[in-house]
Amino acid sequence: MIDLKLLQKDFDGMSAKLIRKGVDLALLEKLKEKSEELKVAKINFETLQALQNSMSKEFGIYKREGKDIGELKAKVDANKIEITKVLDIQREKNQELESMAMAIPNVPDDSVPDGEDENDNVELKKVLTPKEFSYTPKEHWELAEENGWIDFERGVKLATSRFSVSFGMGAKLERALINFMLNFNSDRGFEEVSVPALVNRTALEGTGQLPKFEDDLYKMDGQELFLIPTAEVPVTNLYQDEILSANELPKKMTAYTSCFRKEAGAAGRDTRGMIRQHQFHKVELVALSKPEQSEEIFNEMVSCASDILTALELPHRIVNLCTGDLGFSAAYTTDIEVWLPGQNQYREISSISNTREFQARRAKIRYKDGKKNIMVHTLNGSSLAVGRTLVAIMENYQNEDGTIDIPEVLKPYLGM
């Protein structure tokens, strides 16, 4: 959530940054106006309430001393009517402000380059060189079907489009990848957690998926429960509405979950294969930290994801997202894109974000620093999307005869 106090104090500075993110200046002006209105409404209410409280105390004294309370009661009753009016106004203003503020994205960091979409992202570095193929490499869906690893049609039969089924070595590889990634992350100091795949509205508001992006979430019929679009939601919200002690930080966690997305805005994109599915496996990293630690932990998380790909010998590149591609909650984001020879391009396989205190303010996650309570910084990142890693293995490890080699580091996980 946007820092409304800061918006009041430094409207020009903050609005300039948010405009880069595509937020309408008029909206911000309205927001500022509303928060001033709310303040006035609050003062009105509090003044009357203070009067009411003191008169009530007097009332007690009068009674104890046996004085006549007739006149006092008349005053108190009249004041009470005023209070109800003023309170209604205050509530209304508060609600208006809240719903507006919840829809404002995070302020992008100054380091985020301007840009429209993924084409304007800035490459930071490449890791490993894609190998040369002496033949035309196949795309993963072809390889997957040839090897009997993935069955796209049966996925559709069971559910609907954008669902698939893994068989045999395909399924085993997924399991191996999940275990490999979790172990890798644990070795880097991220504690493994296992969390619910269904969460309530509060959790999704905490991390920023709601109220704005309800269309992309699967919701349980008749219940305020949603399938998680990423483990970031349950894991970050683990500490929602808590005050942590300083020595608990940083809290670094990793979790494997299935993720569920309606992909509402992605009609026609990646319809073939398992790049964009409604349900997919992902191993996630989440960290809560002190503000001064978050930059360093962010870098740790990027390395962690990149090093997994390196261990799998998959060429990839690291990309700084531009304002247009930056998510709602992120202050800045680095994507890792893996090389897919079949598609002859780099494709996103991980997205690592520092939301600074944006989510912490929404989810009320603080820590105690001496006397003061301070918002933690929250970070999240994939390490990695399992399906896409499998895709990358298929395409990079393919042989001319259509067979696929197994990455060395995964062999122990496959009993090889």
Next chain:
RNA sequence: GGACGAGUGGGUGAGCGGUUGAAACCACAUCCCUGCUAAGGAUGCGUAUGGGUAACUGUACCGAGAGUUCGAAUCUCUCCUCGUCCA
């Protein structure tokens, strides 16, 4: 699904409708003493928000929401969660 019980500050746990924002204990912080694998003492210590340079102070919050009342942690209703018993 039915019956009963419970939900209080970081934790445990008191709390008659009126100086109770809430005893006590633990934890925590600062200081003192002591001097050593530890102990003792003093003080402070809920959250959020408004005003004030500050001391300080207003308001709200005792699971959530509504109600009764001049006044509610304390009474009533609804909901949620947890526990115990029954089907």
